Amino acid sequence: MPNPTYIILILLLPLASFLLMGLFGRSYIKNASGLISTAMLFVATCLAFYVAYGYFFEYGNVNGVYQKLIPFKYTWLEFSKGVSIDMGILLDPITAMMLVVVTLISLMVHIYSLGYMKGEERFATYYSFLGLFTFSMLGLVIASNIFQIYIFWELVGVSSFLLIGYYFEKPSAVAACKKAFIVTRFADLGFLIGILILSFYAGTLDFNTLIQRLTSPESMEFKTAVASSFLGISALTWGMVLVFVGGAGKSAMFPLHIWLPDAMEGPTPVSALIHAATMVVAGVFLVARLFPVFALSTPDALHIVAYVGATSALIAAIIACTQTDIKRVLAFSTMSQIGFMMFALGVSKYGGEEGLGYTASMFHLFTHALFKALLFLGAGAVIHFVHSNDMNDMGGLRKHLPITHATFLIACLAISGVPPFAGFFSKEEILLAAFQHNPTIYWIALLTSGLTAFYMFRLYFSIFWNKEYHPHGEHHGEGGFAMMMPLVLLAVGAAAAGFIPFGKFVSSDGKALISEFHLQFSIAPVALGLVGILTALLLYKKQNSKPDTIASSLNALYKAAYHKFYIDELYLFITKKILFNLVGRPAAWFDKNVVDGMVNATGNSTQTISEKIKGFQSGKVQEYAIYFLAGATALAVCGIYLWK
Amino acid sequence: MNDFFILMKPELMIVAIIFILLFLKLGKGLSNNSLLLVIQILLLWNFASGFLMNATGHLFNDMYQTNAMMSLQKNILNGGVLLIALIFTEWFQKCEHLSEFFVLMLSALLGMFFLISSGNLLMFYLSIELATIPVAALANFHLDKKVSSEAAMKMILSSAFSSGVLLFGISLMYGTTGTLNFAAIPALLDGSALQIMAFVFLFTAFAFKMSIVPFHLWTADVYEGSPIAVTSFLSVISKGAIAFVFISTLYKVFQPYHTIWYSMVMVLSIVTMITGNLFALRQQNIKRFLAFSSIAQVGFILVGISSNSIQGTTSVIYFILIYIFSNLAAFGVAGLISFFTGKERIDDYKGLYRTNPFLSWILALSLFSLAGIPPTAGFFGKLFLLTSGAATGSYLFIGIAAINMIISLYYYLRVVRAVFMDTNESPVEKITIHPMTRIAFIFCGAGIVLTGIMSWLYDSIKALVN
Amino acid sequence: MSGADILFYMLAAMILGSGILSVTTRHIFRAAIFLLFSLIGVAGMYFWMQYEFIAAVQIVVYVGGITVLIIFSIFLTQQAGEKLPEQKMGRQLFAALAAFCGFAFIMLQILRHSFIGTTKTTAEPSVVNIGNQMLGVEQGGYALPFEVVSILLLAALIGCIVIAVRNKTQTT
């Protein structure tokens, strides 16, 4: 069994970093804060590698099956017998992998930020937020309990909020962070209700027990969960779909993706860490975590996952082709790639060869983390240099930023699926899985991968080739060792990671999956990728008017894509017009005028009555006597005839 | 003969004081200040002696009867009069006819004592007059003030009319039963219409004296116009005494008519509370305001009376005890301010707290007690009244009472608001409080706070009630 | 119809007639005089019922005391010969109606009531009896009310003195 202390330490080190920087960073260790955080995270990364190594090579594999180990568990909040929120560690292949990915990318970002964020006023705060995020993300991946994952899920959301809003004086950043939080929160609502449904039927919140109960057709829990239905759909399916809604929100799946492009208002390294490599794949991770239930009990829900993933992949790719903000292009590309991972899971089956999609998805998650982080960090270097996000302000930077250029190119090749870079291997597996199980999705995926190659190289050429760059103002250089080192390291990863025999370690049922390499199958996607690259080369290598011509010839489509298919506007309409004006305002009005009005009216009418009856007390003693006699007579009459 | 002295001790004490005062008046050697001191000492002596040697018995062929409960009631009134003598020290010191004032007041008190002890309709009538006529004279003690003479006129004429009706009732009661003796009446009540009418006429006399709506109309005018010492006597002592008698008359003498008077009391209670509250809402003059508030309080007393139980009697006595403290404190503060500055409007009280914190606290405490808010004793008093009333089972009635508590809170808070929250360019200036007054206020304040908390008090009152 | 009956009806007419006149005439002095007649009528009624003592008291106290007091006060407060201000017609009608209804109601109750009464006639309203009982403390004695009334009269006296006899300094 693994030593839980190490895993807990992996978690606690970033947390300590957060607390240290948050409490004292501002005043005491302002300048050293970056280094201290980085050092702490370095230790955590080493531990993560150690744990992963231990799991994969020493104790994880028992009789050829990777076990789901729970080395640590603490009852955090007990609702009733069996139903409790536990803080625990669930160690399985994807956890081990995610530990490595998260710590590694986070470490890279920490190092990179030493250069990138240098001189910021709230430098320590930045590092404390990074620490918080890393902590939450790690907590999320090791969660052994569905509520635990929800807790860290929320924490991840809030650290994302804090980091997007890091430049809090920029109104656009404020709007973006609010949007990100609220949209994901909305999705989390689904997740929460999903959890409630699952926990109600499974009678537990513990992942292992929950999966076991909900996948074995004989169990009571399974039977009731399938038997009870709402709107003709079984409760279990509802639960899984709602859980997936949560995942879709975090992973920016269509139509909950609208927060992701705006989230690029945060510092670029943050985008690399959160909005490319780690947090946004949480949704994929969640689906993977519950994959047995999806695959065995609720295939309908899994279909939804597949189609949502495919749609997102395609739409994001189309939009990415039209954007001019380099970070937004990358953001949409992220969305598109996560769509790949999602539908890969969606088309997968449980166990054995059929589970290829699962492995592929995880593999792509892994490689994507490397090359997408690399892309973002590269873009960061570019932005650092140019002081602009807009492609039109760039061009011809290859001479000024050679290392960035090289690493960026590697990343682009990787994402485009050009062999032998990492993306090629993972994407190939995904396409294969799709091809085997769902041809529709396969064709969409194929198209998307071509588009991917196109927009990535559009980006690449626009930045590094196209026109000549004339630096104005002082020359920054590439940003020093701190910024270059992560680029290089990640580039190495992006280039080489594809050779890892991933299926041996990560598979849907824990047994090793040896995926064969089909040369003939790869021809189509690679060729399509190359076509995409070539098109980009033709259009963007040199500054010319061809792109504009094409854009104007595709007028409506281009415009729609450029405006992200007006989904933002739709949301705005729903929130502003419907929620604010049709619900919020009437509610406030109702409160002020009706509910409050009733209270005031009670008071006022009392006053009015009191004013009306004042004549009763006329000050004239004779009238008093009349009232007296009237009262006496009335009492007498009542006494005699009524009350006797 | 010994019996005579022991049983009639309270009355004899009062008579003795009246005569001492008359002799002192003859001597003409005393200044107002020292005379007042003598009076205060005498009243204190009177009050203290009220605790001693109380016996049960009856005299003069049942015309006079007394027991422990009655002695207690009398002593409560004694205490009230003592407090009045203390609170209005400065006013009394300036009073032109001090000894006459006290002679009249004490004879009224004597009337109340006889009223409490009366065992006979004749005694009842006589003592009710004795308790009223001198007070009418007292109401006129601000001889050159229009309002004062108007108040006295309204009081004497209204009460003459009321006693006319009362007498008509008594005469019919006599005609139908042939006796004036309370002890004999219950057996002779036959429920004939004429007799019920006689009873109703009798009832109106109580209603008039207690200011139950619609027999209350004289109250506010008289309270406003009278000198404030008289107002407080009227509103506290007089009302208390009548309430005591009312409850024992209804419970003992007219028990056979229980169903009739229960309905009457219930209806009148509701009307009284509502009217009192609605009128109090819009008053500006503090005395008039307190007058209407005390009308509303009567409504609550009626709730207790309606219960027809020992708990009801006890609660009424307990409430009156608290009511004496609270109302006297309120009237005391109002009187002090009116005496020194002539200000009687609630608006004039704005910013009072800045200049006179002590008076403000006393006023607030008394108003909270009147409103029935803990930790003041008024809370317990009111609650027990309601609880005993609720025991009859008419929740609607109690519900209306509860609603009225809220309305009354509103206007009591109005005064509190003026005192504590509002500001005023020319607030009431700082008033130097006479030590006697201060003692009385502190005593009232302590009474307001402690009467409720010293819970055995209620139980010991209950032990005395039979 | 016997002489006593005739006397009764004459007395009744005198009481009610002068009573009505007393409350309706607009000359205040005449009103006092009519009141006087009405009171004398009541005294006559007492005589008629053979309650001579009480009739005497009625004459002495009312006729000799209260009416005189009232007449004096009229002189003190009223310019002679001035007519009384007239009450609003509405009020008059209303009061008349109310009084009549009240009267009718009470008479209705009285007439429908059968009084029981006692047959024993032991007490003679003679002066001796009255005197004995008035100051007696035993059965049937009225010493206590007597004392109470005396205190009341004392208080009234003092009150009157204070109110009516006010210092010159105060009157301006």
Add this chain to the structure above:
Amino acid sequence: MMQPGLYHILFISAALFFIGVFGFFTRRNLITMLMSVELILNSVNLNFIAFNKYLWADKLDGLFFTIFVIAIAAAEAAIAIAIIINLSRNFQSIDVEKTDEMKF
């Protein structure tokens, strides 16, 4: 006409009572109002004596009551007149309609 008896006297007294009430309601002069009150009290006295004579002749309760009522009436009248005289000094009038300084 019948033999005059209890009911006749009660009739007279009730009528006298309401004559007094009528006077009390309508007379604007305070002294005349007081006179009305006297009428009311007399009606009551008549009642007492009648009851005593015709119903409860075994004791003299009614008679004594009447005596005391007369005494009280005297005291009441005295005080009332004193008050009215004082009031007339303050108001220069004894019109009841004018003495409504305090109302509402």
Add this chain to the structure above:
Amino acid sequence: MNLLILILVPIITALAVLMMRNNNLVRWTAFIGSGIQLLLSLGLYYAFNQARAHGETSQMLFEQKTELFKSWNISLHLGVDGISVAMILLTSFVVVAGVLMSWKVEKMTKEFFFLLILLSMGAYGFFISLDLFILFFFLEVAVIPKYLLIGIWGSGKKEYSANKLALMLMGGSALVLLGLLGLYLSAGKTFDLIQLSQIQIPVRTQMICYPLLFVGFGIFTALFPFHTWVPDGHSSAPTAGSMFLAGISMKLGGYGCLRVATYLMPEGAHEYANIVIVLSTIAIFYGAFATMMQTDLKYINAYSSVSHCGFVLLGIGMLTKVAITGAVMQMVSHGLMTALFFAVIGMIYERTHTRQVNEMGGLLKVMPFTITLLFIVGFCSLGLPGLSGFVAEMTIFMGAWEHPDTFHRVATVLACMSIVVTAVYILRAVGKTAMGPLKEEYNHLTDATWNEKLAAIVLMIGILAIGLAPGWLNQLVSPGAEVIMQKLK
């Protein structure tokens, strides 16, 4: 442990405050008094746990009974179970913080602290009394201090608000009174909670008294549609006043609904549960939407209190052990959170002299400590894990979900949805206040002073203690909820 000391310490403190000569002494006396009370409360918690650990199984611990009004069968019956201990802890935290937040009160300082301590006395007494009469006494004791605190030291339309608050609360207590009288008269003439709980109260009585008591107490805890005193009262009150109002006073109602109405009248509770759920769901949702439209920070928090207190009532209405536990947790959590929120608003207002969110912006730059607190309470309010709000709300949801029928499900889902709306308004408020460009005139604002920091830290300790390790609170509360549930079944 003698529970009487919990009432005596505030009384002594209040009297001592009145004795003090200068303002500084007054402050320190109040602070020390409330501090002692805090220690006592912690001691009570410790002693309670010790006793439970030693196998004390009786429902109420540290019981004591002194007869007061013998003829009414009223006695000073004190005792605590886990729920009361939790509420007492809450009260003592809020009181200390409130006293600290009032350090700068210059106007009638002595009276201010006197009233504060008196108010806290009412709350302590309320939570420990087991006799309904005494409970009612303490409930009402707390009304007038609130009135005066708002009326004298408040701001805005303070007199109107103070009046409204006092009258509506008195209205509530009038209903409570009627309900209590009904119970008293139909169930053996006793006010004793324990005795009453052992008697089978006639169903007809329950049908009448349950709504009376529930609505009566509900008014205190902002039951829709009797919540309108909340926004006005809270917004007009001085900082400590708002803290006490929202932090303590509103909890009196929730506690009453649970301990008196629901516990004593199970049939009534079952009968009216659906209405309670409907009303509280409306309160949750409607409060949240009404909050969205507010621009005054205090109104925002006040309306959000309506929404959050709706959760308390929802939890009670759900009638499951977990939901009731959650309701109590929500009371504690909301008390701490909202007190801190008001404290922060007070700090901001004291410096910017405005509470309109539109007039602020970028304050994070000049007052990082304060604004960080604002962020934290905001997050707590929207139910961020690690802070108390999350734990409480999730417990309520879990409890509410135990009913499998559609009605309860819909109510629960609607309640869940409010967390999104909450996020919207909280972020809007926080975003407008703390973020965005800083205004010129706010350039020179200073951050929190020591007393404000200390107050915030005290409350933060509470929030974090629940948020990070809710187990202790759960263990404290859920046996109490279990007892209530046993009666309800």
